[in-house]
């Protein structure tokens with residue numbers, strides 16, 4: 293997951309390949325609650341691991357439900373069988389509507405019938421999301437529910453510690469036209485109190501988001517409760533209902549998450565050697581309503597085929613076709629249509645989307661504002677949005693409103709025909725449902741040739757290149773190439789293979805050829821902070837001064853430099869690279885948009901190295917270090933092949949009087965200037 297302040301997406305050119313998506317949030321949180329309320333043990337496969345499921349899991353544990361992680365990614369939930377092992381708890385539910393609403397209903401009923409008391413709250417935005425209609429329905433039933441902030445909004449106190457009877461003789465009335473989650477919450481909770489008598493729910497107003505109710509009914513059935521319904525206005529839970537574990541439950545991949553990859557396949561040219569995008573884990577027989585996004589995407593021109601558990605998408609009609617669509621049946625996935633609309637041949641109108649206003653953020657306002665930033669013309673109303681594609685695309689920094697879907701949708705804008713980069717602010721907000729969304733996106737996307745950005749940091753030893761490069765890469769979410777480590781690895785590998793690396797031996801062409809062959813087939817693996825040569829962790833050995841000296845010697849051998857070329861180019865991957873070395877800007881990435889040549893005086897550098905070594909407990913003498921460093925500078929700068937020197941277009945940074953943070957800020961400042969992106 294990217295935890296950077298922002299993530300810059302370079303202009304993207306094509307897409308192709310296969311993605312496996314994380315489990316559905318709606319199914320995951322429903323299954324968790326049902327498993328917890330059931331009699332018996334349930335094993336859950338492919339559960340989504342995200343912010344919203346994590347708050348649900350924590351809440352269930354606080355409520356006394358036993359959860360065990362098993363091999364193979366299974367979660368075992370020991371159900372409480374409609375009982376209440378813990379009678380009092382304060383639950384923090386983040387911004388997870390799929391946890392807040394059903395837990396409110398289930399805990400209200402259990403608190404009232406068993407004499408419990410629970411407080412449920414979340415982050416500030418959760419306390420702005422209405423829940424009054426559900427509270428009203430629960431009060432009708434005789435449940436004590438207090439709104440602890442504003443009336444009609446969380447945080448809530450459920451129950452008062454006293455057991456009381458419920459009024460189950462009359463149908464329970466609940467509004468269905470604001471959020472279908474209130475009805476889902478009651479449907480999930482009421483079987484707990486329908487042992488002796490049937491319970492009926494009447495929906496007031498036109499029910500929205502019906503497909504989500506279908507998911508609820510489907511899962512209730514899996515857990516042993518069959519609800520009968522008259523149209524979408526009256527639901528009856530039969531007498532004698534009780535939840536029974538089905539044993540093993542598989543969570544489908546998230547159909548709403550699939551929408552980004554369906555859109556990707558529809559708007560991206562196919563990458564060479566690929567025939568569009570394949571999505572694994574969700575297919576045409578999905579129980580999720582958002583699978584109907586497929587129909588909407590087809591209307592816009594996507595070529596989508598599929599099987600029960602897999603989808604395949606190719607670009608069909610291009611440009612996409614503008615549509616006018618009632619999106620009530622796909623409220624979440626419809627946001628993706630708004631971004632597809634920017635690639636259409638006219639004006640698209642998405643209607644009946646009033647529920648967008650009460651989601652993670654006011655999504656109509658958010659989508660309108662951000663589409664406009666990219667140059668689109670947007671009209672918005674209480675329950676619609678109308679989008680005309682940009683006549684002239686603008687570079688934009690997309691604000692994401694702590695809303696995962698805004699972030700994921702706008703990543704697709706990186707396919708804009710103007711080939712402008714797109715900045716996504718706060719990319720970690722995707723953690724709500726799809727923590728590795730951007731990694732998945734990058735795994736199937738390709739940039740235009742030469743458009744994966746590279747920042748080169750070259751300079752002499754101990755100037756702080758490694759430190760600076762690592763910090764800049766971390767701030768930008770870019771990959772890191774420590775090219776010196778590759779030469780150090782060659783030195784170590786030569787030592788192991790018994791190939792001499794003293795200067796006299798290296799002058800022998802046979803030795804040089806052997807070294808070149810060794811460098812071409814280095815058995816190197818980078819694993820987090822560790823570097824492996826074959827089956828040996830060489831992370832510490834690599835940093836020894838002797839390894840640096842050996843690296844400096846072998847790096848003068850042209851066969852070695854040539855052998856490492858391709859390996860180094862391979863580091864240039866989405867979303868970008870920071871490369872540190874001696875010839876990054878001059879030889880390896882001559883087209884890099886930013887090249888920094890980092891220096892400091894020899895004395896300063898020797899002092900830094902001294903401090904660094906001493907702090908690691910490695911003995912070192914200043915005089916030796918200074919002499920070695922000067923020798924290394926001389927050799928690196930005077931060799932015939934790729935000598936250390938500033939590229940002609942490099943910016944010089946003498947950090948003798950700067951600390952690390954100041955150097956990092958300087959480079960990020962230069963980078964911001966080159967990115968062409970607005971800060972906000």
Ligand SMILES: Nc1ncnc2c1ncn2[C@@H]1O[C@H](COP(=O)(O)OP(=O)(O)O)[C@@H](O)[C@H]1O
Nearest residue numbers: 753754755756757758759900904947950951952
């Ligand atoms: N701007 C700076 N000011 C002071 N010390 C620095 C600065 N940059 C790096 N250092 C320190 O200098 C030492 C050498 O830095 P390093 O990144 O290993 O250099 P290089 O990769 O150029 O050999 C490290 O201990 C590092 O913390």
Ligand SMILES: Nc1ccn([C@H]2C[C@H](O)[C@@H](COP(=O)(O)OP(=O)(O)O)O2)c(=O)n1
Nearest residue numbers: 753754775776777779843844847873874875
């Ligand atoms: N791109 C590069 C990187 C390093 N080298 C050589 C020259 C250097 O003295 C050695 C070791 O580099 P490294 O960056 O690890 O050394 P320092 O951390 O700067 O001490 O490798 C090179 O020739 N080209």
